[in-house]
Amino acid sequence: MPADTTPLTPSTTTLDWIARLIGVDTTSRDSNLPLIDVVADEIRANGVEPTLIPNAEGTKANLLATFPAADGSTTGGIVLSGHTDVVPVDGQRWSSDPFTSEVRGDRLYGRGACDMKSFVGAVVAKLPQLAAEPLREPVHLAFSYDEEVGCVGVIPLVDEIVRRGLRPRACIVGEPTSMRVIRGHKSITLIRVAFHGLAAHSSLTPQGVNAIEHAAQLVRFVRSTADRFRADGPFDEFFDVPFTTATVNEISGGIAVNTVPAECALSFEFRSVAGVDVDEMIDVFRTEVRRIETEMQAENPGARVEMSVAASTPGLDTAPDAEVIRHVTKWGGEESPAKVTYGTEAGLFQRAGIPTVVCGPGDIAQAHTADEFVELDQIARCEALLDNLVDDLRS
Numbered sequence: 001m002p003a004d005t006t007p008l009t010p011s012t013t014t015l016d017w018i019a020r021l022i023g024v025d026t027t028s029r030d031s032n033l034p035l036i037d038v039v040a041d042e043i044r045a046n047g048v049e050p051t052l053i054p055n056a057e058g059t060k061a062n063l064l065a066t067f068p069a070a071d072g073s074t075t076g077g078i079v080l081s082g083h084t085d086v087v088p089v090d091g092q093r094w095s096s097d098p099f100t101s102e103v104r105g106d107r108l109y110g111r112g113a114c115d116m117k118s119f120v121g122a123v124v125a126k127l128p129q130l131a132a133e134p135l136r137e138p139v140h141l142a143f144s145y146d147e148e149v150g151c152v153g154v155i156p157l158v159d160e161i162v163r164r165g166l167r168p169r170a171c172i173v174g175e176p177t178s179m180r181v182i183r184g185h186k187s188i189t190l191i192r193v194a195f196h197g198l199a200a201h202s203s204l205t206p207q208g209v210n211a212i213e214h215a216a217q218l219v220r221f222v223r224s225t226a227d228r229f230r231a232d233g234p235f236d237e238f239f240d241v242p243f244t245t246a247t248v249n250e251i252s253g254g255i256a257v258n259t260v261p262a263e264c265a266l267s268f269e270f271r272s273v274a275g276v277d278v279d280e281m282i283d284v285f286r287t288e289v290r291r292i293e294t295e296m297q298a299e300n301p302g303a304r305v306e307m308s309v310a311a312s313t314p315g316l317d318t319a320p321d322a323e324v325i326r327h328v329t330k331w332g333g334e335e336s337p338a339k340v341t342y343g344t345e346a347g348l349f350q351r352a353g354i355p356t357v358v359c360g361p362g363d364i365a366q367a368h369t370a371d372e373f374v375e376l377d378q379i380a381r382c383e384a385l386l387d388n389l390v391d392d393l394r395s
Helices: 012-022 033-045 113-125 127-132 154-163 202-207 211-232 278-299 323-331 346-351 376-393
Strands: 051-054 061-067 078-083 102-104 107-109 139-144 170-173 187-196 245-253 263-272 304-313 356-358 373-375
Touching (some): 012 113, 012 376, 033 061, 033 127, 033 139, 061 127, 078 113, 078 346, 078 376, 107 113, 113 127, 113 373, 127 376, 139 376, 187 278, 211 245, 263 278, 278 304, 323 356, 346 356, 373 376
Parallel strands (some): 078 139, 170 356
Antiparallel strands (some): 051 061, 107 373, 187 263, 187 304
16 A cells, blocks of 8 residues: 555644744844743743843843653753844845745744744643643753844753753754755854054055955965865765865955955854864964964054954764664654754753753745744754654653
């Protein structure tokens, strides 16, 4: 008998929650508190008091909530993790209001529909079930801010999980993977460099220090480093791009065509496979920056170069035979040997000693795009995974 290929349909409750979350503009440059407040109220309505972990300015917050086991214990159990922020829609041409959820055909459209409010909405829709079932072990909700600007918000959230001694035995980060169980991704390191030279009239170039020309040396160094990784590795065949990459993605400088530029700033990133020591690579780039600075100061002692690590997110490298992979596959995640080149918060949970995988509804190709969407079948498959998880944890 042929397998049933009829697309699954998500529940009205889940679709309503996804629509509510999409309706709250949580672009990373703005506050996520209106969304956090809505979710916190729903958690309280189901008998659990969440913990909010604000940023230094009090404009954003993480949310941590534990639905305890039937015996009242809060240690062990499963973390369901998602970020609440989304990327901007500036300059994108949308066919509908990006902050109004809209179902067209077999797809749900809206900013965050794929990345990653469908997962968060599906989790929130299951709160009454989590509260009602006598659980054998707890379920922890971990919703963060500022993932899209370097996974900076989740750091104090993971620290709070460790501080409380919750010791979860597994974590699912619900980023879009088309419901594949992903066990690995690269680390991401973002570096900013500012070159401070000396302005002069372009007819008197020896009197100036050209910040753009010296920045260009670093651009070439980043490219040559990337070329070496591409040629020599180390390699990991489970990635689509099986080597460490490095690229300069932003640069600005100069004020006029006839003025030696005193200022130039650039940003570059490198995404590493597990065989590369991130700290060692940062030192390699810092050494080159210092070399360039010495050259600039030979032209004028007042010249200088400033380098800072703007963000550094660890990679994920869960063992292929890890228990968390077996469980999430049993609950409904699709078994896959693949690793992904994009970064998530999963590496931070793993670094804290929590076995972690990435598994969520939607295709990463739709993330950050105009007319971002998630297929309804993907949401329904996510619902089924959550149902199976709760069933498995029932006392």
